Amino acid sequence: MNLGKYSFGVGDRFGKQGKAQLAAMVEAGKVGVEITPVWNKSHREHTIIGTKPAAVRAEADEAAKEMLWEQAYFVDADHINLKNVDLFLEASDFFTLDVADYIGQSSPKDQIDNFIDGCVKYIDGLTVPGIEGNLIVTESVVRTIGNKYLFAVKQAGEIYRHIVSKKGVGSFVVEMSMDETDMPQSPVELFFILAAAAQEEIPIQTVAPKFSGRFNKGVDYVGDVEQFAREFEQDLAVIAYAVEEFGLPKNLKLSVHSGSDKFSIYKAMNKAIKKFDAGLHVKTAGTTWLEELAGLALAEGNGLRIAKQIYAEAFQRMDELTKPYATVIDIDKGRLPSPDVVAEWNGRRFAEALRHDQSCGRYNPDLRQLLHVGYKVAAELQREFTDVVADCERIIGPNVTENIYDRHIKPIFID
Numbered sequence: 480m481n482l483g484k485y486s487f488g489v490g491d492r493f494g495k496q497g498k499a500q501l502a503a504m505v506e507a508g509k510v511g512v513e514i515t516p517v518w519n520k521s522h523r524e525h526t527i528i529g530t531k532p533a534a535v536r537a538e539a540d541e542a543a544k545e546m547l548w549e550q551a552y553f554v555d556a557d558h559i560n561l562k563n564v565d566l567f568l569e570a571s572d573f574f575t576l577d578v579a580d581y582i583g584q585s586s587p588k589d590q591i592d593n594f595i596d597g598c599v600k601y602i603d604g605l606t607v608p609g610i611e612g613n614l615i616v617t618e619s620v621v622r623t624i625g626n627k628y629l630f631a632v633k634q635a636g637e638i639y640r641h642i643v644s645k646k647g648v649g650s651f652v653v654e655m656s657m658d659e660t661d662m663p664q665s666p667v668e669l670f671f672i673l674a675a676a677a678q679e680e681i682p683i684q685t686v687a688p689k690f691s692g693r694f695n696k697g698v699d700y701v702g703d704v705e706q707f708a709r710e711f712e713q714d715l716a717v718i719a720y721a722v723e724e725f726g727l728p729k730n731l732k733l734s735v736h737s738g739s740d741k742f743s744i745y746k747a748m749n750k751a752i753k754k755f756d757a758g759l760h761v762k763t764a765g766t767t768w769l770e771e772l773a774g775l776a777l778a779e780g781n782g783l784r785i786a787k788q789i790y791a792e793a794f795q796r797m798d799e800l801t802k803p804y805a806t807v808i809d810i811d812k813g814r815l816p817s818p819d820v821v822a823e824w825n826g827r828r829f830a831e832a833l834r835h836d837q838s839c840g841r842y843n844p845d846l847r848q849l850l851h852v853g854y855k856v857a858a859e860l861q862r863e864f865t866d867v868v869a870d871c872e873r874i875i876g877p878n879v880t881e882n883i884y885d886r887h888i889k890p891i892f893i894d
């Protein structure tokens with residue numbers, strides 16, 4: 480099963496916007512850019528909302544059917560490990576093997592020695608087409624990388640072989656992710672991580688490294704954009720070279736777990752994929768849920784009432800809600816409006832504070848981040864929430880499509 484050159488991961492916390500999301504890929508198709516949709520939902524999201532992977536499969540199938548979508552689409556078991564992969568076996572045909580927690584765990588010396596033996600060709604002379612000059616690689620560099628990453632890649636191998644034993648070879652797409660960790664991986668590290676994946680015979684089609692800078696949920700990139708651009712281009716060069724050298728799948732590409740809304744690096748990503756004629760997978764998650772919330776507010780009446788209720792409760796329960804996302808959000812509590820103030824807002828005022836429009840003086844990134852992780856409150860409301868969403872669909876749907884197409888797909892893949 481082959482993932483196309485460009486693909487886009489859409490999360491949909493409540494599973495109601497599949498068609499509106501797919502409409503964004505249809506828009507791209509109209510200007511001649513083919514983008515494969517991938518519905519991703521992690522075990523963490525399923526646990527918080529109380530849903531099962533089968534619901535994501537049903538949503539994707541229904542959206543494709545109703546939109547007469549004949550191209551490929553996938554359902555991603557996002558950030559899974561050996562403990563929870565079984566829950567996803569039936570519904571998913573894309574598996575993101577998350578081995579970030581195993582980074583730094585040591586491997587037996589003979590395994591490290593084997594790994595180095597397999598990489599001996601690159602010691603004292605790694606030249607990657609597209610990267611100027613020689614990259615500095617010594618035996619001790621490779622040993623350090625092996626000690627840091629080999630155990631994690633071998634874990635990915637174990638999860639991969641487990642899935643194969645249940646689903647069969649070639650029946651799913653494999654991603655290996657190492658993004659949810661503190662230390663970014665350099666392009667040289669990525670090269671040897673790919674060497675290890677090839678030695679482990681994992682046919683990865685996407686790889687999600689941790690890039691430098693902060694990828695906080697729902698807000699823009701925080702970091703040095705030029706440094707990111709340099710690193711991103713070098714990663715693309717490394718991947719192209721690794722595919723040739725190690726015989727990895729030809730369509731292997733980077734996966735950017737964006738946390739949504741990394742507008743300031745989109746231009747650099749766009750330029751780089753075109754320069755290298757490279758593929759790209761971009762994962763977003765919460766952006767659709769926030770459009771649902773903005774749409775509810777704009778609908779006034781019951782919609783606005785429930786949006787305010789969710790904010791008020793999220794405000795009270797901030798510590799609990801932010802805990803599972805501690806490494807990917809930075810909320811300045813002092814900048815959050817009190818629920819009493821928000822209670823006085825009309826729908827437009829609420830949407831202006833929530834929507835990620837940096838040119839709007841009323842945009843409040845702290846409020847946005849809190850609501851991004853506040854979906855648990857909406858999940859607890861169950862039908863009370865989803866019924867109002869259904870009532871406001873005429874406002875929400877077009878916003879979901881426009882948000883994905885105009886704010887993400889267009890700047891990354893098209894412009």
Ligand SMILES: [Zn+2]
Pocket residue numbers: 558656658659736
């Ligand atoms: Zn991720």
